[in-house]
Amino acid sequence: MCGIVGYLGHREAFDVIVKGLQRLEYRGYDSAGLMLFDGDQVTVSKTKGKVFDLKERAENANAIHGNLGIGHTRWATHGVPNDVNSHPHLSNSKRLALVHNGIIENYQSLKTTLEQRGYTFSSDTDTEVLVNLIEEIQQKEQVKLAKAVRLALNQVVGAYAIVVFDIEQPDRLVTARMGSPLAIGVGEKEYFIASDASPFIAYTSNAIYLEDGEMAVIARDQEVEVRKIKSNKEVDPFIVELELSLEEIEKGGYDHFMLKEIYEQPKAIQDTFRGRLLSDQGLIKMAGVEQHLNTFIEAKRIIIAACGTSWHAGLVGEYIFETYLRIPVEVEYASEFRYRDPVIGPGDVLIAISQSGETADTLAAIKLAKSKGAFVFGICNVVGSSIARETHAGAYTHAGPEIGVASTKAFTTQITLLTLIALKLSQAKESLSHSEIKHLTKALEAVPAKVQEVLELDAHIKAIAEAYFRAENSLYLGRGYNFPVALEGALKLKEISYIHAEGYPAAEMKHGPIALIDEQMPVFVIATRKGHYEKVVSNIQEIKSRKAKIIAIVTKGDQEVAALADHCIEIPEIEESLTPILTTIPLQLLAYYIAIMRGCNVDQPRNLAKSVTVE
């Protein structure tokens, strides 16, 4: 989704903005732009393509000077990706410049009204409507920028994070948010604005996170002024100290963020259970769950709502919760749940899972569940994110920043956290004995070392990728706990290599997908010894009879599948419910290497955004 950056201070804004936009590239985008004010003149540079192209264009035009500026990476919603539709957008008189992340839903009616009043539009965007609406209010009401922005936003329906500059008040920027993320970095006589803290972490670790429905004025030599957009009530800005380090958001010697994040999994999983897992005592400590134990264990049912990879982790969670807790669980796509008038109310628990904590559909599912009286618990990675703030209680995965668009460590840490929660609740509900819990806590504690063992198969996995990177179709099969892993493996491959991939429960293959199988088709099968092993072996026989290529993920020492498969990847023996954490690692590496061999941009796949902040 779009990324925004703003700067006001003593540095060359060009450098801050270009580097900041590069930090936000992971969000996914198709064009970029920036505006600079050098104390006298405004320059605007925009281009379809990458931030690198923007930098070159601005440098060639010598449009690189000024201590104030705004920048943008655009993920097209209204209008194709081209130079004209790129942000910043200027108002008709060229007095105002604005960057925007979000969607103005009532832009068409606002545009018609503005057109009737003589405004003209050069782009197809909703953003150009907003900047002209602000200008129209300024002129009609004879008000300054902040008031005009506030009045305009009160007419707007939709989601936004915006930054606005007015050449007639060139000592300030006005920013506001509703449904799209926004952070203000507070430095020494300088301010930063960005979609997240990564663009300014190199300069300051003090940040203000605006709440939905708030706006702020940042002005030279003045304190940040925060107000409610609706009521105009002033709010005390709350400055937080960021824990993020520059190192965490850099590639650290890896070629891609995705590979770095795959390799970070042993540590990320350990960080998820650090301080929570007391394996010697067979105990789990989780304040967010402890405070609501009864709500959980007396729940009529648990609904898990999420999107994409987080939804796959939710499916694994369903198996874990039902096995250990004996509470019915349903897993819902947040985007479906929010619009289908679901039966949910007091006595139900909704667990929302989201790496970014900003996914618009998951956020809307939470709001809906809350409005109907359900208890809502959040599992997020990004600290202080919208979902973390919107839920009644929650727990962080502590996986560290995930920047590659393809989710990797988020998935395995979400499963780790779901396991911790299930064990904690099983203890309280006594649905598992103390010795069973102790056994499982020990098994969980051993996971990081086993993940490390799987990572050491990197060269073997790369060689398998070499054999299949030209495939155009592929099938992923798994059963039980590993059915969601089949879905996740297929999602990883399709999103970064653009190979068509289907994930299926292995037994469902006979109900349709088997028709796709021929000698060209690689079939990735998860066939670990525990859980439906014999059944999966039968499925492998069926695939073999149709001459497809079989790549099997098996338990170390497996002979039976090895005799049937073209390639085997061996994972260490592990408790069945924890197998997804291990079996997913080879599928991540396979997708990564196949995509690299096809020349794809793995960290920024086409059309995709890291956090989907529009529905």
Ligand code: M6R
């Ligand atoms: O931040 P979230 O976990 O809410 O994101 C959900 C999906 O957008 C995300 O998992 C997406 O499917 C990834 N690109 C998958 O790799």
